[in-house]
Amino acid sequence: MGRKAFVKNIIGKVTVKNRLVRSAAGSGVASKEGYVTDDVRKWYEKVADGGAGLIISEMMTAWDDGNFPENYLRIDDDVYIDGLTSVADIVHKRNSKIIAQIGNYGSLLHWEANKPPVGPSKIKDEISGITAKALSEKEIREIINYFIDAAIRAEKAGFDGVQIHAAHGFLLNKFINPYYNRRNDAYGKDTEGRSKIIVDIHNGISKACGDKFLVLLKINSSDFIDDDYGFKFDESRKVCNYLSSVGFDAIEISSGLAGGKITPARPINEVAYNLEHTKIISEDIQTPVILVGGIRSFDIAEEILSSTSIHSIAMTRALTYEPELIKRWEEEGKVKSKCIACNKCFTTEGQMCVFNIGK
Numbered sequence: 001m002g003r004k005a006f007v008k009n010i011i012g013k014v015t016v017k018n019r020l021v022r023s024a025a026g027s028g029v030a031s032k033e034g035y036v037t038d039d040v041r042k043w044y045e046k047v048a049d050g051g052a053g054l055i056i057s058e059m060m061t062a063w064d065d066g067n068f069p070e071n072y073l074r075i076d077d078d079v080y081i082d083g084l085t086s087v088a089d090i091v092h093k094r095n096s097k098i099i100a101q102i103g104n105y106g107s108l109l110h111w112e113a114n115k116p117p118v119g120p121s122k123i124k125d126e127i128s129g130i131t132a133k134a135l136s137e138k139e140i141r142e143i144i145n146y147f148i149d150a151a152i153r154a155e156k157a158g159f160d161g162v163q164i165h166a167a168h169g170f171l172l173n174k175f176i177n178p179y180y181n182r183r184n185d186a187y188g189k190d191t192e193g194r195s196k197i198i199v200d201i202h203n204g205i206s207k208a209c210g211d212k213f214l215v216l217l218k219i220n221s222s223d224f225i226d227d228d229y230g231f232k233f234d235e236s237r238k239v240c241n242y243l244s245s246v247g248f249d250a251i252e253i254s255s256g257l258a259g260g261k262i263t264p265a266r267p268i269n270e271v272a273y274n275l276e277h278t279k280i281i282s283e284d285i286q287t288p289v290i291l292v293g294g295i296r297s298f299d300i301a302e303e304i305l306s307s308t309s310i311h312s313i314a315m316t317r318a319l320t321y322e323p324e325l326i327k328r329w330e331e332e333g334k335v336k337s338k339c340i341a342c343n344k345c346f347t348t349e350g351q352m353c354v355f356n357i358g359k
């Protein structure tokens with residue numbers, strides 16, 4: 001078997017040293033107000049030392065609506081740029097690239113009682129039970145600008161690009177889901193309309209940032225919910241086909257709802273659980289596709305990269321347990337991750353591996 005995982009990877013105009021990506025993951029060690037701390041720097045240093053070619057940050061809120069947890073990085077104001085610059089420098093010194101994930105929780109979670117979560121329509125979130133405040137067109141345009149401003153900050157901080165978070169039940173996931181988006185204006189009605197907010201964010205960022213600055217998307221292939229409120233594969237396939245024509249530099253395919261029956265991070269017996277859908281989408285579209293979910297062994301990563309048109313493999317938990325795993329794959333080959341997929345790191349309280357905190 002070859003070593004496709006370690007072949008140089010061209011994404012947009014950026015050369016990445018391999019095809020292995022650290023998928024977005026919070027560390028929970030930012031300051032209470034969302035600033036970079038020494039612990040954040042140490043964590044990114046470990047992940048970059050560990051060999052991932054591309055590192056996607058945790059989701060940072062695109063604007064201050066009060067609806068996000070404490071101790072998570074933020075990018076909604078220029079005051080965060082200096083700290084984020086120090087993180088980008090650490091990653092670049094280790095010859096890896098860094099992407100800022102930006103998004104908004106929408107009605108999935110709620111922290112600030114005075115600021116109701118927003119959504120495409122006034123529909124109750126079936127996971128949280130919270131009813132979103134429907135956005136006006138003017139408010140949607142404001143939100144698009146918040147995303148663009150956040151991307152400009154990421155560029156100023158030296159990040160190589162941004163990833164728009166439209167997966168896992170977050171705000172933009174609600175926009176592309178016909179159950180939650182009942183709008184009859186330009187931001188609803190059909191697949192194109194429901195995707196328009198993502199298109200406008202993409203185009204705004206491309207215009208505002210340099211042509212080397214990457215714009216990635218994370219999307220669910222399915223929420224894996226049979227009930228009406230679940231975002232289904234057929235619709236996701238249509239959205240991906242449509243969005244691939246917009247010019248995203250790569251699309252990462254995930255699934256499940258944070259807090260749902262099937263979550264984005266599944267138990268140990270489920271291996272590469274987004275492969276089937278991701279393979280189909282990667283054959284449909286020209287845009288490079290990144291697979292995430294349940295990948296823990298080099299052989300499986302290598303087999304997928306050699307036998308499908310999937311472009312890169314992303315991992316979170318395997319690298320949360322053992323940030324140096326990719327280096328070990330490169331040096332020793334057939335090493336399996338020690339992560340037992342218990343998901344004790346997948347909480348809003350703290351996101352380090354409970355088996356190696358402080359190591």
Ligand SMILES: Cc1cc2nc3c(=O)[nH]c(=O)nc-3n(C[C@H](O)[C@H](O)[C@H](O)COP(=O)(O)O)c2cc1C
Nearest residue numbers: 023024025026058059265293294315316317345351
């Ligand atoms: C601790 C932790 C934090 C996460 N934070 C994010 C996040 O900020 N944004 C996101 O898109 N996904 C997040 N995820 C989901 C992962 O990016 C990934 O999609 C999921 O864990 C499946 O990949 P894995 O099996 O390699 O862990 C998180 C997952 C974990 C375990």
Ligand code: SF4
Nearest residue numbers: 339340342343345353
């Ligand atoms: S806490 Fe559990 S799921 Fe998370 S990295 Fe550690 S072993 Fe894996």
